[in-house]
Amino acid sequence: MNRTFVFVATAAALVVAFVVGAILYRSARLEQQGAAAGANAEVFSRAHAPTLGSPQAKVVVVEFLDPACGTCAQFYPHVKALVRDNEGRVRVVIRHIPLHPGAGDVARALEASRKQGRYWQTLEALLSSQDRWVENHVASIERAWPVLAESGLNVDQLKADMNDPEVARNLQADAADAKALNVTMTPEYFVNGRPLPSFGLEQLRALVAQAVRDAY
């Protein structure tokens, strides 16, 4: 048999196997995630999680977020815009999964900032100044203190609140739900319990628009 033909056919077969495998894997994973979301419907309505937008909004976007995650920071203004542009119809619920090394402490500080009623200000301050306290994907709470102080928090109070058992309880609940939903990356979005078909801002916008059309 012609050697060139054998080579080209083998190369093509390997590439086709890769593409078919990728498509099968993605659809299986999406199905599995959707099934996990369906079986764990209560994880999308945890009372403890911070919520942006009207509590009556029928479209609920649950975002799993790491304060040290750069993509989360880039998505944040757009997620906020989704709530603003669909006023009263869309709300965002933030769940914390600090995946980066050192991000656990920052997530505790973020959780604790709620005791001073400054969760969203703190989140925005942290996300917009990641370059000051995240280096090489490693977060440092020491370097985040000045950012937190500048955002208007009482840092002494914050440090005390970080040891509150409620803070640990909330973070544990978030981690448990992330595990139940098989969330391993941030940001991860669920719109009324449905995962994004593939990752991307346009996919998120489309899924939210679809959910708004379905609900109103």
Next chain:
Amino acid sequence: MNARPPPAGADAAWTLIFACWVIATASTLGALFFSEIMNLPPCVLCWYQRIFMMPLVVILPLGLFPFDRGVLRYGLALTAIGGLIALYHVLLVHGVVPESLQPCRQGVSCKDQPFVVAGFVTIPLLSFAAFTLMGALLLAARRRSHR
């Protein structure tokens, strides 16, 4: 091969190098599947193994068309070094090499294996098997194409 008769054993050597290329390409696509499709981040040692695996996908065919046994030298060098890194990685995963020696920083641990089949088949083991097999094929090809 009509102008000059090929050296004895060249046919067998061609087939062996081709088989080696199939393994290298399948391994490369497999590695890409793990990182790009399954989103398993490669650790530092995985990257070093990739560095010695992926060039084989390009270099081996250059020695197949037209057949050039010189490619065995380049292929064997890459395979030997890649195989040593894979062996170190396997020993690390199975706890033979103490974890304190591991050069992994920044998040992804080389020791924690997210992908395990049948209780013992990990990605580094697959890598080690691929490098070993490729090394054996290239050595066999070298023996056949001698003279």
